[in-house]
Amino acid sequence: xxxxxRLIQDRLVARATELLGAGEVDLVLGHRRRxxxxxxxxxxxxxxxxxxxxxxxxxxxxxxxxxLPRLLRPSGRKAAPRxxxxxxxxDARSLVGLVKERQIPRDxxxxxxxxxxxxxxxxxxxxxxxxxxxxxxxxxxxxxxxVLTDHLGRSHQLELDALLRDGCRTCRHPTPVMCDExxxxxxxxxxxxxxFAALEAIEALPSAARWQRFRxxxxxxxxxxxxxxxxxxxxxxxxxxxxxxxxxxxxxxxESDVMLFHLGRLLHMAGRCTECGACTAACPTGVDLSPYxxxxxxxxxxxxxxxxxxxxxxLPAMIEFNPEDDQSFMTEPQA
Amino acid sequence: xxxxxxxRKDVPRFVEALQQELDVLGPMDRGGEIVLGRILxxxxxxxxxxxxxxxxxxxxFPRWETMGHVEGDRLVEDLPKQRGFVLLGIRPCDARALxxxxxxxxxxxxxxxYYVDRRENGIVMTLACRHPMSTCFCTSVGGAxxxxxGSDVMLFAVPEAFxxxxxxxxxxxxxxxxxxxxxGEVPRRHLDARAEAIRAANERLEKIDLSGVKSGLDAGFGxxxxxxxxxxxxGCGTCAYVCPTCHCFDIVDEVCEGTARRIRCWxxxxxxxxxxxxxxxxxxxxxxERQRQRxxxxxxxxxxxxxxxxxxxxxxCVRHCPAGLDVRETIxxxxxxx
Numbered sequence: 001x002x003x004x005x006r007l008i009q010d011r012l013v014a015r016a017t018e019l020l021g022a023g024e025v026d027l028v029l030g031h032r033r034r035x036x037x038x039x040x041x042x043x044x045x046x047x048x049x050x051x052x053x054x055x056x057x058x059x060x061x062x063x064x065x066x067x068l069p070r071l072l073r074p075s076g077r078k079a080a081p082r083x084x085x086x087x088x089x090x091d092a093r094s095l096v097g098l099v100k101e102r103q104i105p106r107d108x109x110x111x112x113x114x115x116x117x118x119x120x121x122x123x124x125x126x127x128x129x130x131x132x133x134x135x136x137x138x139x140x141x142x143x144x145x146x147v148l149t150d151h152l153g154r155s156h157q158l159e160l161d162a163l164l165r166d167g168c169r170t171c172r173h174p175t176p177v178m179c180d181e182x183x184x185x186x187x188x189x190x191x192x193x194x195x196f197a198a199l200e201a202i203e204a205l206p207s208a209a210r211w212q213r214f215r216x217x218x219x220x221x222x223x224x225x226x227x228x229x230x231x232x233x234x235x236x237x238x239x240x241x242x243x244x245x246x247x248x249x250x251x252x253x254x255e256s257d258v259m260l261f262h263l264g265r266l267l268h269m270a271g272r273c274t275e276c277g278a279c280t281a282a283c284p285t286g287v288d289l290s291p292y293x294x295x296x297x298x299x300x301x302x303x304x305x306x307x308x309x310x311x312x313x314x315l316p317a318m319i320e321f322n323p324e325d326d327q328s329f330m331t332e333p334q335a
Numbered sequence: 336x337x338x339x340x341x342x343r344k345d346v347p348r349f350v351e352a353l354q355q356e357l358d359v360l361g362p363m364d365r366g367g368e369i370v371l372g373r374i375l376x377x378x379x380x381x382x383x384x385x386x387x388x389x390x391x392x393x394x395x396f397p398r399w400e401t402m403g404h405v406e407g408d409r410l411v412e413d414l415p416k417q418r419g420f421v422l423l424g425i426r427p428c429d430a431r432a433l434x435x436x437x438x439x440x441x442x443x444x445x446x447x448x449y450y451v452d453r454r455e456n457g458i459v460m461t462l463a464c465r466h467p468m469s470t471c472f473c474t475s476v477g478g479a480x481x482x483x484x485g486s487d488v489m490l491f492a493v494p495e496a497f498x499x500x501x502x503x504x505x506x507x508x509x510x511x512x513x514x515x516x517x518x519g520e521v522p523r524r525h526l527d528a529r530a531e532a533i534r535a536a537n538e539r540l541e542k543i544d545l546s547g548v549k550s551g552l553d554a555g556f557g558x559x560x561x562x563x564x565x566x567x568x569x570g571c572g573t574c575a576y577v578c579p580t581c582h583c584f585d586i587v588d589e590v591c592e593g594t595a596r597r598i599r600c601w602x603x604x605x606x607x608x609x610x611x612x613x614x615x616x617x618x619x620x621x622x623x624e625r626q627r628q629r630x631x632x633x634x635x636x637x638x639x640x641x642x643x644x645x646x647x648x649x650x651x652c653v654r655h656c657p658a659g660l661d662v663r664e665t666i667x668x669x670x671x672x673x
Contacts, residue, residue, distance in 0.1 A: 034659035040659070282573075
């Protein structure tokens with residue numbers, strides 16, 4: 001466990017215990033261990049005695065803000081609970097988006113920000129250990145390595161940096177842009193040169209190869225909607241992919257329909273995606289469309305000079321009409 | 336029932352012999368994930384894997400299929416037309432799951448030809464388990480690492496070879512026909528190695544107590560546990576789609592450029608639309624009701640309807656749930672309801 005994370009975890013447990021004990025919040029939403037050696041799962045803690053279950057480490061990849069619209073909605077005569085939520089840098093941007101798009105109220109919410117050094121990509125880890133089942137992790141306080149034991153008793157020593165999600169390695173906002181309390185020292189953004197490396201690699205391919213690459217990724221999809229459900233920005237009551245009148249797509253998984261769903265979803269994220277990686281992490285079959293999301297992000301940033309959801313004070317790029325926007329793309333009709 | 340030895344070095348020959356007669360589907364590596372695919376070159380077959388990510392149900396009950404198409408004013412059935420095939424190297428839990436799907440798709444004389452025709456065309460050769468995963472609990476639901484139900488042939492990995500046991504008539508016929516020439520006697524030491532491997536696998540398997548779960552689920556329907564259980568649930572379809580026994584489906588008509596076809600595709604009680612009434616009423620308004628439905632369908636209603644628990648303990652839902660829901664915990668909690 002990284003030493004920095006250990007400090008944050010201790011502070012988090014202490015603060016959560018305080019907040020719950022003093023009755024300042026009804027619920028603390030954080031991360032806890034799951035029934036497997038790796039990974040984590042959400043913790044919904046309402047009893048101060050259970051605050052010690054809260055963890056923060058390189059496995060806390062979930063974007064917990066996805067639960068807020070549901071949690072903060074008053075139900076029947078019960079008022080909505082007062083919630084404290086643990087957010088990493090990317091999660092905080094999702095929070096900005098949810099507040100700006102009026103999906104959650106800002107009040108009755110205590111935002112506990114944690115500066116994040118990056119989280120593990122479990123799909124990548126699985127590939128690096130050749131499909132073996134990891135049954136144990138050994139403590140390694142170096143902070144830069146993980147030592148894993150597999151089902152045959154073999155030890156795997158891996159550099160933590162090699163296991164991080166791609167997005168984490170080029171993260172520009174490791175320190176939450178929005179929070180009420182910061183539970184650790186602010187972190188510098190990571191090197192940004194490689195931010196669009198995966199996308200550029202695809203763009204360097206000839207057209208036919210690019211198409212086949214996209215098809216190969218889409219072929220893995222079973223349209224379980226884990227990506228959509230894990231995404232805090234996908235909160236539509238009826239997703240376009242589930243509309244029946246008109247039926248843009250069937251619920252089946254024909255290639256064209258699967259492509260339509262993903263391209264539609266990514267386009268709906270234009271100017272809103274916070275690069276948190278929740279979609280890719282949630283996918284049970286290893287679909288990774290992040291380079292295509294990156295293309296849309298790059299396009300929006302190039303066109304309108306705005307990064308999605310880093311400020312509460314601006315409108316999302318695709319919602320705002322600014323007369324100062326560059327209009328050179330409009331051409332005169334041919335005479 | 337017969338047992339013969341297939342040496343590792345003869346596996347490619349075995350696969351090629353099968354391919355003379357039938358298509359061979361088996362576990363293979365695709366970009367780091369184990370998937371079930373058509374084996375063209377024998378060296379693509381992976382018999383050292385843990386578990387296939389998705390279940391083999393997709394071979395008989397595909398993610399989507401065309402049921403029929405319109406010709407003039409008639410709907411013409413498009414029944415599966417395929418060459419005979421062998422499912423080689425799937426796990427006993429997945430084969431047992433197929434026997435549960437058989438109960439659903441051919442029931443009281445009502446026969447689903449899309450599923451049943453495929454089943455009749457396929458021969459199942461399972462690979463017994465040596466290294467159950469930490470999420471496996473087949474023995475707790477009446478299964479075993481060497482459970483024969485659903486298998487026509489069962490393979491057991493032993494040092495540098497496989498013991499090939501024929502289970503059904505179909506399996507015996509096929510093995511005699513294609514491999515009789517190069518399968519040998521099984522030496523005593525391999526029988527001992529196998530017995531030890533099975534014993535070790537059984538010991539490694541987590542034991543979960545399901546004795547109270549059926550009555551606990553029935554009694555606990557309105558008891559309020561489900562809100563807490565399902566609080567982290569994101570409402571995706573991952574658990575149902577990776578599950579080898581989940582079988583709900585939707586039927587839709589697709590009209591395109593003057594033609595129309597009828598499509599069947601997977602559906603899941605985890606989606607909001609599943610029980611959404613045309614009137615606007617939603618009888619399962621939250622993840623609590625929907626999660627309760629899924630667990631009860633498998634562990635209570637299936638027992639009422641088919642005298643079987645529709646869970647084979649494969650652990651896929653535990654491993655793949657993006658929100659960390661764990662059916663083993665749900666079983667423990669509901670099993671304790673008086």
